Protein backbone atom coordinates (compact mmCIF):
# COMPACT_ATOMS: atom_id res chain seq x y z
CA UNK A 1 0.00 0.00 0.00
CA UNK A 2 1.35 3.46 -0.94
CA UNK A 3 0.63 4.85 2.50
CA UNK A 4 2.80 7.81 3.39
CA UNK A 5 4.00 8.56 6.90
CA UNK A 6 4.22 11.91 8.68
CA UNK A 7 2.54 14.03 6.03
CA UNK A 8 2.11 17.78 6.42
CA UNK A 9 -1.58 18.49 5.89
CA UNK A 10 -1.58 22.25 5.32
CA UNK A 11 -1.49 22.11 1.52
CA UNK A 12 -4.38 19.63 1.57
CA UNK A 13 -6.83 22.17 3.00
CA UNK A 14 -8.05 25.45 1.52
CA UNK A 15 -7.14 27.45 4.64
CA UNK A 16 -3.60 26.07 4.39
CA UNK A 17 -3.14 25.42 8.06
CA UNK A 18 -2.31 21.99 9.27
CA UNK A 19 -0.28 19.73 11.42
CA UNK A 20 1.09 16.32 10.61
CA UNK A 21 -0.85 13.12 9.86
CA UNK A 22 0.80 9.95 11.07
CA UNK A 23 -0.43 8.17 7.91
CA UNK A 24 -1.89 9.49 4.66
CA UNK A 25 -3.20 7.52 1.69
CA UNK A 26 -5.06 8.20 -1.57
CA UNK A 27 -6.91 5.04 -2.66
CA UNK A 28 -7.90 4.84 -6.34
CA UNK A 29 -10.57 2.17 -6.05
CA UNK A 30 -12.66 0.11 -3.60
CA UNK A 31 -9.98 -2.55 -3.18
CA UNK A 32 -7.39 0.00 -2.11
CA UNK A 33 -9.89 1.66 0.18
CA UNK A 34 -10.77 -1.65 1.86
CA UNK A 35 -7.08 -2.36 2.25
CA UNK A 36 -6.60 1.01 3.95
CA UNK A 37 -9.48 0.35 6.36
CA UNK A 38 -7.96 -3.03 7.27
CA UNK A 39 -4.61 -1.37 7.83
CA UNK A 40 -6.25 1.17 10.14
CA UNK A 41 -7.97 -1.55 12.10
CA UNK A 42 -4.83 -3.68 12.41
CA UNK A 43 -2.89 -0.67 13.68
CA UNK A 44 -5.68 0.68 15.89
CA UNK A 45 -5.63 4.02 14.02
CA UNK A 46 -8.29 6.69 13.93
CA UNK A 47 -9.41 7.42 10.35
CA UNK A 48 -10.44 10.72 8.79
CA UNK A 49 -11.86 10.84 5.24
CA UNK A 50 -10.64 13.94 3.44
CA UNK A 51 -12.07 15.52 0.30
CA UNK A 52 -10.89 18.95 -0.88
CA UNK A 53 -10.31 20.06 2.71
CA UNK A 54 -12.51 23.12 2.18
CA UNK A 55 -14.28 22.63 5.48
CA UNK A 56 -11.45 21.13 7.50
CA UNK A 57 -8.68 22.49 9.70
CA UNK A 58 -6.06 20.06 10.94
CA UNK A 59 -3.86 20.01 13.99
CA UNK A 60 -1.53 17.05 14.48
CA UNK A 61 -3.44 13.84 13.77
CA UNK A 62 -1.97 10.67 15.15
CA UNK A 63 -4.14 8.59 12.84
CA UNK A 64 -4.82 7.84 9.19
CA UNK A 65 -6.07 10.45 6.71
CA UNK A 66 -7.67 8.78 3.70
CA UNK A 67 -8.04 11.23 0.82
CA UNK A 68 -10.64 10.69 -1.90
CA UNK A 69 -9.00 12.91 -4.47
CA UNK A 70 -7.92 10.05 -6.73
CA UNK A 71 -11.39 8.50 -6.77
CA UNK A 72 -12.54 10.37 -9.86
CA UNK A 73 -15.10 9.93 -12.60
CA UNK A 74 -18.35 11.29 -13.97
CA UNK A 75 -21.12 9.60 -15.99
CA UNK A 76 -24.07 11.43 -17.47
CA UNK A 77 -27.25 10.12 -19.09
CA UNK A 78 -30.80 11.35 -19.84
CA UNK A 79 -34.04 10.20 -18.28
CA UNK A 80 -36.85 12.12 -19.95
CA UNK A 81 -36.52 15.78 -18.97
CA UNK A 82 -33.94 14.92 -16.29
CA UNK A 83 -30.20 14.47 -16.34
CA UNK A 84 -28.78 11.57 -14.35
CA UNK A 85 -25.33 12.51 -13.10
CA UNK A 86 -23.22 9.88 -11.39
CA UNK A 87 -20.09 11.33 -9.81
CA UNK A 88 -17.32 9.62 -7.87
CA UNK A 89 -16.46 10.93 -4.39
CA UNK A 90 -13.27 12.76 -5.34
CA UNK A 91 -14.71 14.53 -8.38
CA UNK A 92 -14.62 18.31 -7.88
CA UNK A 93 -18.10 19.69 -7.21
CA UNK A 94 -17.35 22.31 -9.88
CA UNK A 95 -17.47 19.57 -12.55
CA UNK A 96 -21.14 18.82 -11.93
CA UNK A 97 -21.95 22.48 -11.35
CA UNK A 98 -20.39 23.37 -14.71
CA UNK A 99 -22.34 20.59 -16.36
CA UNK A 100 -25.54 21.96 -14.82
CA UNK A 101 -24.76 25.42 -16.19
CA UNK A 102 -23.94 24.09 -19.65
CA UNK A 103 -27.15 22.03 -19.81
CA UNK A 104 -29.29 24.71 -18.11
CA UNK A 105 -30.29 22.43 -15.21
CA UNK A 106 -32.27 23.43 -12.14
CA UNK A 107 -30.68 24.59 -8.89
CA UNK A 108 -27.28 22.85 -8.97
CA UNK A 109 -25.73 26.04 -10.37
CA UNK A 110 -26.45 27.66 -6.97
CA UNK A 111 -23.48 25.68 -5.62
CA UNK A 112 -21.12 27.56 -7.96
CA UNK A 113 -18.05 29.35 -6.67
CA UNK A 114 -16.85 27.26 -3.73
CA UNK A 115 -14.37 24.39 -3.53
CA UNK A 116 -15.50 20.87 -2.60
CA UNK A 117 -15.43 17.29 -3.73
CA UNK A 118 -18.74 15.61 -4.49
CA UNK A 119 -18.23 13.28 -1.49
CA UNK A 120 -17.46 16.16 0.86
CA UNK A 121 -20.44 18.15 -0.41
CA UNK A 122 -22.81 15.21 0.18
CA UNK A 123 -21.30 14.54 3.62
CA UNK A 124 -21.75 18.21 4.60
CA UNK A 125 -25.08 18.53 2.76
CA UNK A 126 -23.50 21.65 1.28
CA UNK A 127 -25.89 24.39 0.37
CA UNK A 128 -26.20 27.95 -0.83
CA UNK A 129 -28.88 30.40 -1.92
CA UNK A 130 -31.67 28.25 -0.51
CA UNK A 131 -30.54 25.02 -2.18
CA UNK A 132 -28.92 21.94 -0.61
CA UNK A 133 -27.09 19.25 -2.55
CA UNK A 134 -29.33 16.54 -1.05
CA UNK A 135 -32.37 17.97 -2.90
CA UNK A 136 -31.59 16.23 -6.22
CA UNK A 137 -29.54 13.38 -4.78
CA UNK A 138 -31.12 10.05 -5.67
CA UNK A 139 -28.60 7.42 -4.54
CA UNK A 140 -25.27 6.99 -2.77
CA UNK A 141 -22.84 4.11 -3.08
CA UNK A 142 -20.92 3.91 0.15
CA UNK A 143 -18.14 1.91 1.71
CA UNK A 144 -19.01 1.17 5.32
CA UNK A 145 -16.45 1.30 8.12
CA UNK A 146 -16.19 -2.47 7.97
CA UNK A 147 -15.32 -2.31 4.28
CA UNK A 148 -18.69 -3.37 2.79
CA UNK A 149 -19.88 -1.60 -0.34
CA UNK A 150 -23.60 -0.98 -0.82
CA UNK A 151 -26.15 1.47 -2.17
CA UNK A 152 -28.65 3.62 -0.32
CA UNK A 153 -31.53 5.45 -1.96
CA UNK A 154 -32.41 8.98 -0.92
CA UNK A 155 -35.34 7.79 1.23
CA UNK A 156 -32.95 5.66 3.30
CA UNK A 157 -30.79 8.66 4.29
CA UNK A 158 -31.58 11.59 6.52
CA UNK A 159 -30.26 15.01 5.55
CA UNK A 160 -30.71 18.33 7.31
CA UNK A 161 -28.91 21.67 7.50
CA UNK A 162 -25.18 20.85 6.98
CA UNK A 163 -25.82 17.34 8.22
CA UNK A 164 -25.90 13.88 6.64
CA UNK A 165 -25.36 10.27 7.72
CA UNK A 166 -21.74 10.53 6.42
CA UNK A 167 -19.07 9.78 7.47
CA UNK A 168 -20.94 8.32 10.47
CA UNK A 169 -22.04 5.26 8.43
CA UNK A 170 -19.10 5.21 6.04
CA UNK A 171 -17.49 6.88 3.07
CA UNK A 172 -19.46 8.25 0.15
CA UNK A 173 -17.90 6.41 -2.79
CA UNK A 174 -20.15 7.81 -5.50
CA UNK A 175 -23.44 9.66 -5.75
CA UNK A 176 -26.20 9.88 -8.33
CA UNK A 177 -28.16 13.09 -8.88
CA UNK A 178 -31.32 13.39 -10.91
CA UNK A 179 -31.68 16.99 -12.00
CA UNK A 180 -34.42 18.42 -14.23
CA UNK A 181 -33.74 20.81 -17.08
CA UNK A 182 -34.82 24.31 -16.02
CA UNK A 183 -37.74 25.94 -17.79
CA UNK A 184 -35.96 29.35 -17.79
CA UNK A 185 -32.44 30.46 -18.64
CA UNK A 186 -30.34 30.11 -15.47
CA UNK A 187 -27.24 31.97 -16.69
CA UNK A 188 -28.17 35.42 -15.42
CA UNK A 189 -28.89 34.06 -11.94
CA UNK A 190 -25.64 32.09 -11.98
CA UNK A 191 -23.71 35.27 -12.80
CA UNK A 192 -25.47 37.11 -9.96
CA UNK A 193 -24.51 34.35 -7.53
CA UNK A 194 -20.83 34.54 -8.52
CA UNK A 195 -20.86 38.33 -8.18
CA UNK A 196 -22.45 38.09 -4.72
CA UNK A 197 -19.74 35.66 -3.63
CA UNK A 198 -17.01 37.93 -4.98
CA UNK A 199 -18.44 40.96 -3.19
CA UNK A 200 -19.23 39.35 0.16
CA UNK A 201 -16.73 36.53 0.69
CA UNK A 202 -12.92 36.41 0.79
CA UNK A 203 -12.84 33.84 -2.01
CA UNK A 204 -9.29 34.73 -3.06
CA UNK A 205 -7.78 34.13 0.37
CA UNK A 206 -6.96 30.88 2.17
CA UNK A 207 -10.21 30.20 4.02
CA UNK A 208 -12.49 27.34 5.01
CA UNK A 209 -15.81 29.08 4.34
CA UNK A 210 -18.28 29.47 7.19
CA UNK A 211 -16.76 28.75 10.58
CA UNK A 212 -20.06 28.35 12.43
CA UNK A 213 -23.49 27.09 11.45
CA UNK A 214 -26.28 29.64 11.46
CA UNK A 215 -28.27 29.25 14.67
CA UNK A 216 -31.98 28.76 14.12
CA UNK A 217 -33.58 32.05 12.98
CA UNK A 218 -30.29 33.96 12.96
CA UNK A 219 -27.01 34.35 11.10
CA UNK A 220 -23.68 33.49 12.69
CA UNK A 221 -22.01 36.24 10.63
CA UNK A 222 -24.40 38.88 11.94
CA UNK A 223 -23.87 37.81 15.58
CA UNK A 224 -20.10 37.76 15.14
CA UNK A 225 -20.13 41.19 13.54
CA UNK A 226 -22.18 42.58 16.43
CA UNK A 227 -19.61 41.40 18.98
CA UNK A 228 -16.79 42.97 17.00
CA UNK A 229 -15.29 39.86 15.39
CA UNK A 230 -15.26 41.18 11.80
CA UNK A 231 -11.58 41.71 11.02
CA UNK A 232 -10.58 40.47 14.50
CA UNK A 233 -7.19 38.80 14.46
CA UNK A 234 -5.24 36.32 16.56
CA UNK A 235 -1.73 36.07 15.15
CA UNK A 236 -2.15 35.33 11.45
CA UNK A 237 -5.70 33.99 11.73
CA UNK A 238 -8.59 36.45 11.41
CA UNK A 239 -12.28 36.72 10.79
CA UNK A 240 -12.49 38.27 7.34
CA UNK A 241 -13.16 41.99 6.82
CA UNK A 242 -15.66 40.95 4.16
CA UNK A 243 -17.58 38.29 6.08
CA UNK A 244 -17.41 37.91 9.85
CA UNK A 245 -18.09 34.15 9.74
CA UNK A 246 -15.17 33.36 7.38
CA UNK A 247 -11.82 32.60 9.01
CA UNK A 248 -8.85 33.52 6.84
CA UNK A 249 -5.18 32.68 7.03
CA UNK A 250 -3.18 35.90 6.64
CA UNK A 251 0.08 34.08 5.96
CA UNK A 252 1.45 31.93 8.73
CA UNK A 253 -1.68 31.05 10.67
CA UNK A 254 -1.40 28.16 13.10
CA UNK A 255 -3.79 25.58 14.51
CA UNK A 256 -3.48 26.99 18.03
CA UNK A 257 -4.42 30.45 16.72
CA UNK A 258 -7.48 28.88 15.09
CA UNK A 259 -8.54 27.26 18.37
CA UNK A 260 -8.00 30.52 20.25
CA UNK A 261 -9.97 32.73 17.89
CA UNK A 262 -12.85 30.24 17.67
CA UNK A 263 -13.05 29.93 21.44
CA UNK A 264 -12.96 33.73 21.85
CA UNK A 265 -15.71 34.23 19.27
CA UNK A 266 -17.95 31.63 20.89
CA UNK A 267 -17.44 33.19 24.32
CA UNK A 268 -18.29 36.71 23.14
CA UNK A 269 -21.43 35.60 21.29
CA UNK A 270 -22.57 33.60 24.31
CA UNK A 271 -21.93 36.46 26.73
CA UNK A 272 -23.79 38.95 24.54
CA UNK A 273 -26.70 36.86 23.22
CA UNK A 274 -26.77 33.61 25.24
CA UNK A 275 -26.35 31.68 21.98
CA UNK A 276 -23.87 28.80 21.72
CA UNK A 277 -22.44 28.81 18.21
CA UNK A 278 -21.76 25.38 16.75
CA UNK A 279 -18.78 24.85 14.46
CA UNK A 280 -19.54 24.03 10.84
CA UNK A 281 -15.85 23.63 10.09
CA UNK A 282 -14.30 20.28 11.07
CA UNK A 283 -11.54 20.82 13.61
CA UNK A 284 -9.50 17.64 13.41
CA UNK A 285 -6.71 16.56 15.74
CA UNK A 286 -5.85 13.36 17.58
CA UNK A 287 -8.79 12.26 19.69
CA UNK A 288 -11.18 14.89 18.24
CA UNK A 289 -14.78 14.04 17.42
CA UNK A 290 -14.07 13.51 13.72
CA UNK A 291 -11.44 10.79 13.64
CA UNK A 292 -12.98 7.32 13.96
CA UNK A 293 -11.67 3.91 14.91
CA UNK A 294 -12.47 1.14 12.44
CA UNK A 295 -14.11 -1.64 14.37
CA UNK A 296 -15.34 -4.38 12.08
CA UNK A 297 -13.06 -4.26 9.00
Ligand SMILES: Cc1cc2nc3c(=O)[nH]c(=O)nc-3n(C[C@H](O)[C@H](O)[C@H](O)COP(=O)(O)OP(=O)(O)OC[C@H]3O[C@@H](n4cnc5c(N)ncnc54)[C@H](O)[C@@H]3O)c2cc1C
Nearest residue numbers: 051052053054055114116117119120121123126127172209
Ligand atom coordinates in the same frame (compact mmCIF):
# COMPACT_ATOMS: atom_id res chain seq x y z
C1 LIG B 1 -14.53 30.16 -0.15
C2 LIG B 1 -15.42 29.07 0.41
C3 LIG B 1 -16.80 29.22 0.33
C4 LIG B 1 -17.64 28.23 0.84
N1 LIG B 1 -18.99 28.38 0.70
C5 LIG B 1 -19.81 27.37 1.10
C6 LIG B 1 -21.22 27.46 0.87
O1 LIG B 1 -21.74 28.41 0.31
N2 LIG B 1 -21.99 26.43 1.31
C7 LIG B 1 -21.46 25.34 1.92
O2 LIG B 1 -22.22 24.41 2.28
N3 LIG B 1 -20.13 25.24 2.16
C8 LIG B 1 -19.30 26.21 1.76
N4 LIG B 1 -17.95 26.12 1.98
C9 LIG B 1 -17.42 24.97 2.76
C10 LIG B 1 -17.02 23.75 1.92
O3 LIG B 1 -16.77 24.12 0.60
C11 LIG B 1 -18.10 22.66 1.99
O4 LIG B 1 -18.36 22.24 3.30
C12 LIG B 1 -17.73 21.44 1.14
O5 LIG B 1 -18.84 20.59 1.05
C13 LIG B 1 -16.56 20.66 1.73
O6 LIG B 1 -16.18 19.66 0.81
P1 LIG B 1 -14.74 18.99 0.91
O7 LIG B 1 -14.64 17.96 -0.15
O8 LIG B 1 -13.70 20.04 0.91
O9 LIG B 1 -14.86 18.33 2.35
P2 LIG B 1 -13.71 18.18 3.47
O10 LIG B 1 -13.43 19.49 4.08
O11 LIG B 1 -12.58 17.42 2.92
O12 LIG B 1 -14.51 17.27 4.54
C14 LIG B 1 -15.62 17.82 5.21
C15 LIG B 1 -16.34 16.71 5.99
O13 LIG B 1 -16.87 15.75 5.07
C16 LIG B 1 -16.31 14.44 5.32
N5 LIG B 1 -16.08 13.81 4.03
C17 LIG B 1 -15.35 14.28 2.99
N6 LIG B 1 -15.43 13.43 1.95
C18 LIG B 1 -16.20 12.39 2.35
C19 LIG B 1 -16.65 11.19 1.74
N7 LIG B 1 -16.32 10.87 0.48
N8 LIG B 1 -17.45 10.35 2.46
C20 LIG B 1 -17.80 10.64 3.76
N9 LIG B 1 -17.39 11.77 4.39
C21 LIG B 1 -16.61 12.63 3.69
C22 LIG B 1 -15.02 14.70 6.08
O14 LIG B 1 -14.66 13.57 6.87
C23 LIG B 1 -15.41 15.91 6.92
O15 LIG B 1 -16.15 15.51 8.04
C24 LIG B 1 -17.09 27.08 1.47
C25 LIG B 1 -15.70 26.95 1.56
C26 LIG B 1 -14.87 27.93 1.03
C27 LIG B 1 -13.37 27.72 1.13
